[in-house]
Structure formats: C-alpha cells, structure tokens
Amino acid sequence: MANDDASSLRHARANPNAAAPSESLLLDDAAIRRALMRIAHEIVEKNDDLARLYLVGIPNGGVPLAKQLGANLREIASVDALIGVLDTTLYRDDLVSSGARPRLRRTEMPSSVDERVVILVDDVASTGRTIRAAMDALMDFGRPRGVQVAALVDRGHRELPIKIDYVGKNVPTQRGDRVAMRGPDDALEVVLLRRAEGKLEPPSGRSLGGGRSSKPSGAGEAGSDGAQRAAGERSSEEPEGAAQ
Amino acid sequence: MMGRGLLGIEELSRDDIELVLDTALKMKEVGERDVKKVPTLRGRTIINLFFEPSTRTRTSFEIAGKRLSADVVNFSPSSSSLTKSESILDTAKTLDAMDPDAVVIRHKVAGVPKRIADELDAPVINAGDGAHEHPTQALLDMMTVLEEKGRLDGLTVTIIGDIAHSRVARSNIYGFRKMGAEVRVAGPPTMLPQQVESLGVKAFTSLREALDGADVVMALRIQTERLAGAAFPTIREYSSTFGLDRQKLRFAKDDAIVMHPGPVNRGVELSHDLADRRPSVILDQVRNGVALRMAVLYLLAGRRKPAA
Numbered sequence: 001m002a003n004d005d006a007s008s009l010r011h012a013r014a015n016p017n018a019a020a021p022s023e024s025l026l027l028d029d030a031a032i033r034r035a036l037m038r039i040a041h042e043i044v045e046k047n048d049d050l051a052r053l054y055l056v057g058i059p060n061g062g063v064p065l066a067k068q069l070g071a072n073l074r075e076i077a078s079v080d081a082l083i084g085v086l087d088t089t090l091y092r093d094d095l096v097s098s099g100a101r102p103r104l105r106r107t108e109m110p111s112s113v114d115e116r117v118v119i120l121v122d123d124v125a126s127t128g129r130t131i132r133a134a135m136d137a138l139m140d141f142g143r144p145r146g147v148q149v150a151a152l153v154d155r156g157h158r159e160l161p162i163k164i165d166y167v168g169k170n171v172p173t174q175r176g177d178r179v180a181m182r183g184p185d186d187a188l189e190v191v192l193l194r195r196a197e198g199k200l201e202p203p204s205g206r207s208l209g210g211g212r213s214s215k216p217s218g219a220g221e222a223g224s225d226g227a228q229r230a231a232g233e234r235s236s237e238e239p240e241g242a243a244q
Numbered sequence: 245m246m247g248r249g250l251l252g253i254e255e256l257s258r259d260d261i262e263l264v265l266d267t268a269l270k271m272k273e274v275g276e277r278d279v280k281k282v283p284t285l286r287g288r289t290i291i292n293l294f295f296e297p298s299t300r301t302r303t304s305f306e307i308a309g310k311r312l313s314a315d316v317v318n319f320s321p322s323s324s325s326l327t328k329s330e331s332i333l334d335t336a337k338t339l340d341a342m343d344p345d346a347v348v349i350r351h352k353v354a355g356v357p358k359r360i361a362d363e364l365d366a367p368v369i370n371a372g373d374g375a376h377e378h379p380t381q382a383l384l385d386m387m388t389v390l391e392e393k394g395r396l397d398g399l400t401v402t403i404i405g406d407i408a409h410s411r412v413a414r415s416n417i418y419g420f421r422k423m424g425a426e427v428r429v430a431g432p433p434t435m436l437p438q439q440v441e442s443l444g445v446k447a448f449t450s451l452r453e454a455l456d457g458a459d460v461v462m463a464l465r466i467q468t469e470r471l472a473g474a475a476f477p478t479i480r481e482y483s484s485t486f487g488l489d490r491q492k493l494r495f496a497k498d499d500a501i502v503m504h505p506g507p508v509n510r511g512v513e514l515s516h517d518l519a520d521r522r523p524s525v526i527l528d529q530v531r532n533g534v535a536l537r538m539a540v541l542y543l544l545a546g547r548r549k550p551a552a
C-alpha cells in the first residue's frame with residue numbers, strides 16, 4: 001500500500017479534512033493473531049529451508065506483523081528468522097511531481113539478503129506498487145534466493161503483475177475506500193473506511209498531482225495506491241480482486 | 245518555506261528544521277549500505293554553482309545528489325564565462341533555461357543566492373553566502389548534536405572564534421536557538437559583532453566562562469589572513485586564549501563534544517589531539533553532511549515555484 005501513504009492510513013482518524021466516513025471493523029486483534037498464525041503455518045509448509053527465511057516488514061504496518069510472524073515461526077518450527085524493516089519511500093514511482101515529499105520511514109536491514117528467502121510483510125496490499133518498490137529496494141541489499149509476499153489484507157485493485165503469496169483476509173473494496181490498520185502493537189485492528197454514499201470528497205492535500213478529478217469514483221482519494229492517477233480513466237466502482 | 249528553496253536558517257520554522265533533521269537521520273542509512281544509491285532523483289539535474297572555491301561543500305553536495313541518482317553538474321567561475329564579464333544573473337538565467345531541478349549556490353557576497361532565487365524557477369539551496377548564512381552546515385551540525393545528545397532542547401552550545409565574519413556561526417545561532425538550545429559566543433572583542441546579543445545569544449570574552457556547563461563546543465575556523473590585520477591578535481595570542489585543548493575543555497561538561505566546520509587550523513582553533521579524537525566529532529559532521537544534503541535535495545529538488 002505504499003504509494004498511498006501507510007502513515008496516513010494509520011492516522012486516518014486524525015485527518016481533519018476527511019468527511020466522517022462510515023467505518024466497519026474487518027479484523028480485530030484476535031482475528032489478526034489467528035491470521036498470522038495460519039500464515040506462519042503456510043510459510044513452514046511452503047518453504048523447505050526455514051533457516052534461510054528473512055522476514056522484512058514494510059513500515060509502518062508491516063513492521064509489527066513481521067515481528068509477530070517471527071515469533072510464530074519460533075513457536076511452531078523453532079526457527080529464528082532474520083527480521084528487517086524496509087522503507088520503500090525512496091523507490092516510489094510517484095515522486096516525480098512537484099508536491100511535498102512524503103516523510104521517510106526507517107530502514108533496518110540487519111544483514112544482506114544474499115541467498116535468503118525474503119518474505120515481504122505489509123498490512124494492506126492493493127495496487128502492488130508498494131511491493132514493486134520493496135522488491136527494487138531489496139535488490140540493493142543483495143541477491144535473494146527468492147522473494148515472497150505476505151499481507152494481512154488484500155483488497156485487490158492490482159495494477160502490476162504481483163501475486164500475494166500469503167493473505168490474511170481478502171476484502172472486497174471500492175477504490176475510494178480506505179483500509180487502515182491501527183492501534184498499539186498488542187491490540188491491532190483493521191478497519192474499512194467508506195465515504196458516505198454520493199458524498200464528494202476533495203482530494204487529500206497530499207495528492208501527488210494528476211488526481212484533481214471531481215468524479216465520484218475515488219479520484220484523489222488516498223485510499224489505494226495510484227488511485228489518483230488511475231481514477232481518471234476508471235469510473236467503475238466495481239470492487240476488483242474481490243472474487244478470490 | 246521548503247517549497248522555495250533553502251536560503252537560510254533564519255526563515256525556517258522549528259517544524260521545517262525537524263523535518264529536515266528527521267529525513268537526514270533516515271537518509272543516513274543509505275550511506276551505510278554496500279550499494280549507496282537509491283533511484284529517487286533519477287532523471288533530475290542539480291547544478292552546483294560555486295562562485296567561491298569550496299572543495300568540501302561542493303563534493304558533499306555532489307555525492308549527495310549522486311546517491312539519489314540525480315545528474316550533478318559542477319559549474320565554477322574559473323571554467324565559465326564569468327571572466328567574460330557576463331553578469332551573475334545572466335549566468336543564472338542561462339543555467340535556468342537548461343531546466344535544472346535544483347541549483348546549489350555559493351558566493352562570497354551575502355544575498356546573492358536570494359537574488360538569484362528570485363529569478364529562477366528551480367529551487368535554490370544556499371551553500372554559503374558571504375558572512376550571511378550557511379544553512380546546510382548548521383543543519384548538519386544540529387543533526388550531529390542530535391545524534392550525540394538525543395535532543396537539542398535545553399542544551400548549552402558555545403561557539404568560539406570570529407563570530408562577526410562567520411556565516412556558520414550565524415546559521416547555527418538561528419538554528420540552535422529555534423530548537424530551544426542556549427547559545428553562547430566567545431572570542432576576542434574584535435571578533436564579536438556589536439549587538440550580537442540581539443540574536444538571543446550571550447557573548448563572552450572569557451573562554452572559561454563561556455565553556456562553563458557547555459554540552460557542545462564549536463570552534464570556528466580562523467581566517468589566518470585576517471589575524472594579520474591590526475585589529476586582531478596574533479595567531480599565537482589567539483590560540484593561547486581561545487584555542488581549545490583538553491586542558492581548557494575541562495571547564496565544559498564532562499561529556500561535552502567538540503565540533504569544527506573544517507578545515508581545522510591545527511594548533512590554532514584546536515590542539516592536534518583534540519582535532520583527531522573524541523570528544524571531537526568532526527568526521528561525523530562530514531559524514532552527516534552528505535546525508536543532510538541528501539535530505540535537503542530529496543525535499544526540494546524538482547519543486548517549482550507555483551505558477552504565477
């Protein structure tokens with residue numbers, strides 16, 4: 001969910017410009033824990049050389065999830081996977097415009113990814129642009145043996161040929177929706193924020209060019225990465241990728 | 245402010261400074277990788293326009309731009325048509341017509357970067373203008389102190405040397421004051437500008453008093469040619485009174501750090517052993533300078549004036 005700003009999602013409630021959207025709970029803390037345990041089992045099932053695992057969280061949301069996945073792997077398979085944090089901001093594909101630059105998040109890669117099987121962990125997957133950026137960033141840390149992707153929520157709307165290997169929950173969404181993970185690390189929740197029916201909301205101030213459309217299709221909404229640029233051409237409100 | 249370039253610390257807000265420092269601290273990680281390059285400014289052009297020679301600052305900007313994948317072009321008077329009586333503004337306009345995404349300017353006359361910025365579409369970054377400001381130096385100094393001390397607020401910073409002629413001192417006074425530090429300046433009376441205290445600093449002619457309780461001690465480079473002038477003391481006199489060594493440093497706090505914008509006149513501003521070892525952090529300042537300039541270029545390059 002990179003090219004939309006994860007931090008803005010986590011602080012969605014703090015945005016004073018947002019007209020009060022309807023809010024529904026997608027995953028509570030217990031459901032998140034169950035999903036992460038299941039994903040840990042799937043990781044064990046799919047990988048035969050667990051000693052090579054390197055869990056890399058994409059800030060902000062992916063970081064506590066990667067940590068929890070690491071703990072789960074220790075519990076069920078007695079492996080101590082390496083854990084890293086990888087900010088994708090410097091690799092984004094939408095920095096070319098003249099708007100304000102997004103804040104950087106931290107990167108902490110404790111070792112090279114050479115010969116490792118890297119699992120990129122993010123909270124919400126959508127267009128795939130964040131994952132693309134993360135893969136580019138990863139290659140600057142070595143040559144991994146393989147790269148897999150885990151996401152707590154997959155909302156579809158993919159714009160790049162990227163597959164999510166481990167999904168906590170598939171959630172049908174509209175383009176203008178926001179899916180936000182929030183809360184302290186030990187009591188996370190994921191909510192769906194949907195704007196009131198027929199309500200026209202101006203593009204958020206962070207909008208990085210292009211998206212100043214007044215169509216009620218979610219143009220300019222920071223809800224899904226690249227939504228701004230894509231919204232002009234796509235008026236469909238159909239929830240893509242919802243069928244899985 | 246940050247949309248229009250970086251001309252001085254004076255016009256920055258505390259939030260601006262915090263944003264730059266936070267970005268720089270994160271940017272530093274890129275310089276610690278095997279592959280010290282990110283694609284962020286690919287396809288962007290940065291012009292280093294140095295009317296006054298400066299190998300260190302120019303190189304630092306050049307490395308910063310290149311680590312962000314920008315194309316960096318160095319332009320300095322000796323190799324240009326400035327000798328052909330082309331005016332500075334004409335030169336700047338010519339360069340602007342080549343569509344750079346940022347122009348880094350150093351000039352010996354205060355106010356030239358501002359004057360050029362008014363004419364250009366591209367953001368201008370002041371790399372030192374006369375005795376006015378040197379904003380990236382002050383920002384990298386604040387970054388280094390923040391790393392060492394974990395905060396700026398409430399610290400005591402003592403700046404020693406030719407305060408009157410130092411753009412580094414000026415920018416640091418603005419910066420550290422805005423961030424909540426106490427700033428003291430110390431030097432012979434001829435080197436302290438009149439009314440320096442109107443900048444919110446305390447002036448001292450006694451080094452011992454200026455150092456008492458200091459967390460950060462910053463020695464400025466002495467222009468030795470200035471010391472030859474009648475109004476100034478001799479080098480020997482200066483260094484025995486204001487040159488810092490371990491003995492004098494005892495007046496500062498036990499964990500005080502020593503800084504210098506470089507290049508050091510060894511045995512003048514700093515004793516030899518102090519120039520090379522802790523608690524001096526001079527090489528950290530240099531290292532941080534690259535990350536800090538990466539942060540400034542990241543935040544500014546490519547940002548244009550709003551259409552009139």
